[in-house]
Amino acid sequence: DQQVKQNSPSLSVQEGRISILNCDYTNSMFDYFLWYKKYPAEGPTFLISISSIKDKNEDGRFTVFLNKSAKHLSLHIVPSQPGDSAVYFCAASEGNYGQNFVFGPGTRLSVLP
């Protein structure tokens, strides 16, 4: 049973438009969430995080929104750039401890020029 779900395996967006990547979780004890980005032949790299005391966190073009009641979070990329094309993983944990992270299966984002 997947505790962290990313129901869209892939997403295509035009350059300059908004990309919205979604993530749902089932464990109500999760209180820390992260997004990682992965290019082919490289390891995942940390992108942005949010704790359950917030409902929004912004870093440049990247914004993560958290809806605790719906157990849903989303990553918005505005504007999308071709270099954003990668696989995006959502992860969740009880507490900000690396060993507890549960990762979703990932969404492959393609930003078309």
Added chain:
Amino acid sequence: EAGVTQSPTHLIKTRGQQATLRCSPISGHTSVYWYQQALGLGLQFLLWYDEGEERNRGNFPPRFSGRQFPNYSSELNVNALELEDSALYLCASSPKFPGEANGYTFGSGTRLTVV
């Protein structure tokens, strides 16, 4: 600063054999984590080492084991390989215990293929 390095990049083994994967963490990082990414699945937590000790393990059989050396590098051993062990194995390190996500740095992984 060198990142997390993993070796080998690719490994092909026959079913029933043993595989050994290696990871060198970022200098100053004491925690090492191992994850498995099978095709179509997310990263599955395998093992966590800190200060030379196994701190936690995921839901994997005992034939998945490892160790951490005094220099904090780590080895993952997979015994009695099965076809479904074919996956990308990722190592990550963090600077302190407990690890903080922002300092959680991944290597590029070892692609293990079992034939």
